[in-house]
Amino acid sequence: MASKHAREQELASLDSVQPGESRASLLQRLSTWRIGLAGLVGIILVALLPTIYDQIFGFSSGFELHNSVTMIAILAIAALAQNVLTGTAAQPSLGNAAFFGVSAYILTWLVSDLNQPFWVGIIVAVLASAALGIIVGGPALRISGAHLAIATLGLVVIAGALLNLWDTTAGRQNYDLSNIPDFLTDDHALYYFVAAILVIVIFLVYHLLRARVGRAWIALRDDETAAEAFGINLTKYKVQAFVISAALTGLAGALWATWATTASSSMSSLDQTIAFLTMIIVGGLGSISGSILGAIFVGFLPILLGQLPSPLALGSVQLQVSTLTTGVYGLLLLLALIFFPSGLSSLGGIGSNLVRRVNKRGGTQ
Amino acid sequence: MSETATTSLLDIRGLTVRFGGLVAINALDLHISEGEIFALVGPNGAGKTTALNCISGLIKPSAGSIQFAGQELLTQPAYKRAALGIGRTFQHVQLFTSMSVLDNVLTAQHAQLRAGILTGILPFGPSKREDARARAHARETLALLGLTQYAEQPAGTLPFGVQKLVGVARALVLRPRLVLLDEPAAGVPPPEMDELAHKLRAWRDEIGTALLLIEHNMPLVQAVSDRVCVLDYGSKLAEGEPQTVLSDPAVLEAYLGRAASQQMTGQTPTQEVSHAEN
Numbered sequence: 001m002a003s004k005h006a007r008e009q010e011l012a013s014l015d016s017v018q019p020g021e022s023r024a025s026l027l028q029r030l031s032t033w034r035i036g037l038a039g040l041v042g043i044i045l046v047a048l049l050p051t052i053y054d055q056i057f058g059f060s061s062g063f064e065l066h067n068s069v070t071m072i073a074i075l076a077i078a079a080l081a082q083n084v085l086t087g088t089a090a091q092p093s094l095g096n097a098a099f100f101g102v103s104a105y106i107l108t109w110l111v112s113d114l115n116q117p118f119w120v121g122i123i124v125a126v127l128a129s130a131a132l133g134i135i136v137g138g139p140a141l142r143i144s145g146a147h148l149a150i151a152t153l154g155l156v157v158i159a160g161a162l163l164n165l166w167d168t169t170a171g172r173q174n175y176d177l178s179n180i181p182d183f184l185t186d187d188h189a190l191y192y193f194v195a196a197i198l199v200i201v202i203f204l205v206y207h208l209l210r211a212r213v214g215r216a217w218i219a220l221r222d223d224e225t226a227a228e229a230f231g232i233n234l235t236k237y238k239v240q241a242f243v244i245s246a247a248l249t250g251l252a253g254a255l256w257a258t259w260a261t262t263a264s265s266s267m268s269s270l271d272q273t274i275a276f277l278t279m280i281i282v283g284g285l286g287s288i289s290g291s292i293l294g295a296i297f298v299g300f301l302p303i304l305l306g307q308l309p310s311p312l313a314l315g316s317v318q319l320q321v322s323t324l325t326t327g328v329y330g331l332l333l334l335l336a337l338i339f340f341p342s343g344l345s346s347l348g349g350i351g352s353n354l355v356r357r358v359n360k361r362g363g364t365q
Numbered sequence: 366m367s368e369t370a371t372t373s374l375l376d377i378r379g380l381t382v383r384f385g386g387l388v389a390i391n392a393l394d395l396h397i398s399e400g401e402i403f404a405l406v407g408p409n410g411a412g413k414t415t416a417l418n419c420i421s422g423l424i425k426p427s428a429g430s431i432q433f434a435g436q437e438l439l440t441q442p443a444y445k446r447a448a449l450g451i452g453r454t455f456q457h458v459q460l461f462t463s464m465s466v467l468d469n470v471l472t473a474q475h476a477q478l479r480a481g482i483l484t485g486i487l488p489f490g491p492s493k494r495e496d497a498r499a500r501a502h503a504r505e506t507l508a509l510l511g512l513t514q515y516a517e518q519p520a521g522t523l524p525f526g527v528q529k530l531v532g533v534a535r536a537l538v539l540r541p542r543l544v545l546l547d548e549p550a551a552g553v554p555p556p557e558m559d560e561l562a563h564k565l566r567a568w569r570d571e572i573g574t575a576l577l578l579i580e581h582n583m584p585l586v587q588a589v590s591d592r593v594c595v596l597d598y599g600s601k602l603a604e605g606e607p608q609t610v611l612s613d614p615a616v617l618e619a620y621l622g623r624a625a626s627q628q629m630t631g632q633t634p635t636q637e638v639s640h641a642e643n
Binding site: 214230 | 447453462464473475478487535
């Protein structure tokens with residue numbers, strides 16, 4: 001029954017078939033192990049990081065690493081959210097920063113102004129973001145491609161302006177989040193809290209992408225026509241991607257407000273959108289590890305730039321370093337798109353390919 | 366085939382498709398029986414793929430009706446038709462190229478699986494059990510097509526012939542009652558044609574599905590099909606047993622035009638057609 005034709009073609013295209021087959025399945029099993037192992041090592045490292053850091057630098061050093069890592073973990077949640085929508089389901093929506101900002105304001109409003117418990121605030125903020133995702137996602141998906149990108153970017157600017165207007169009419173400089181539960185006011189506790197949430201989010205997204213829903217998203221990214229012919233309701237799955245993404249971004253926004261102890265209208269801005277985009281493109285489209293690498297990159301860059309003397313004198317030009325960040329993101333976005341469109345996460349793949357090739361050569365000799 | 370003659374699986378009546386001023390299909394009637402192998406032939410632009418796309422819902426016809434197993438198809442959105450028992454392949458294969466072969470065949474079972482976001486997000490429970498069954502089912506189908514050794518490879522990196530077979534695996538995995546095959550022989554070298562004909566019949570027997578194929582390769586059509594319909598400029602030119610239809614002078618003229626009339630005496634015209642198309 002097996003076609004002679006297919007076999008011959010395969011023999012022509014791949015040089016060693018039979019030994020390769022068993023080796024491939026072994027490699028596969030190994031790589032599953034490796035993912036589990038990497039996850040475990042990652043979790044242990046994350047758990048020990050503050051302790052190790054304090055051991056080395058002492059409790060009151062100026063450069064507070066775990067504080068930055070908390071921020072990066074929050075960014076990683078936002079990056080995962082953008083990557084599910086853009087990298088996996090192929091919807092070039094730039095609207096996530098709007099959910100990021102609105103969620104932070106909802107949490108702050110509920111907790112600071114209405115004196116609701118913090119947990120209620122977080123849950124309501126996430127649910128409200130998901131609901132906004134449906135309201136915005138439904139109509140937004142009638143348009144596609146660049147039109148979708150521009151329309152959703154408009155959403156970000158409008159949301160930012162409205163939040164700013166709210167601040168102005170309420171006559172406040174900062175919208176501070178008070179009434180945070182006591183244990184989260186401690187940097188270390190907040191770090192563990194956010195890290196635990198990130199681990200859970202990664203775990204759930206990993207499984208979702210390998211389940212029926214994730215396959216449907218990848219199918220509509222690879223070939224919409226074929227996806228529809230094989231029973232995938234395109235509208236439904238695009239809206240679902242929008243909602244999941246909005247809910248996760250809302251979670252990130254609420255955590256960000258908790259971390260910064262304030263909500264700011266700049267969370268729903270062009271700069272924030274560019275930061276989100278940079279994370280997934282520099283990190284790697286459609287890749288979970290890429291989202292995390294991208295978040296580390298985007299999170300650390302301002303810290304590194306902050307090490308430069310400010311204002312920076314280039315000849316007669318004086319540069320304010322803080323204004324450089326978005327420009328550098330933009331530049332890196334372009335460079336990544338041109339030189340390694342699969343992002344930082346593909347560098348690992350290139351490395352393991354090299355190792356495999358070397359192994360193979362060694363094996364055949 | 367006495368029982369298949371009485372039950373009509375697919376009933377197309379008065380199907381008309383207009384693209385602006387162009388009439389791509391004009392009042393087409395087609396009836397395909399359960400388990401039948403039915404070939405749709407005709408020159409390029411005759412409306413064959415358009416007809417197929419109407420059945421799978423990718424094109425909305427201007428008029429007419431398509432009944433499948435007694436149900437009106439045209440009121441159903443495209444994505445619901447796979448669940449009704451219609452599978453298809455594409456002229457340009459159109460695999461989900463970033464997925465493995467196994468995942469392609471798994472994704473093609475979408476219509477028969479239930480897991481949504483809330484169950485799919487968990488690493489255990491109904492979603493995983495359902496997936497395990499679907500995976501086993503996908504492997505069976507891959508084995509039927511001799512594709513087991515490619516299961517874990519990314520579909521986009523495989524040679525064209527293998528990709529075509531993966532396309533067939535995707536179409537067959539739900540054990541549909543009707544499979545639409547858009548040019549299964551395109552790109553298959555002529556010496557393999559007998560084997561392909563044999564395989565088409567074997568798949569039909571194994572799955573018990575009707576096959577509606579669009580094909581330019583006349584020897585294959587003659588070898589494999591129970592009935593043939595010739596389309597020309599969107600209208601039916603002839604229909605019936607392959608031997609009678611394909612030797613019809615009107616069909617030969619429509620298909621081969623002037624160029625072939627000179628060669629009519631030489632090689633058999635059917636072979637000429639396949640060379641012209643390849």
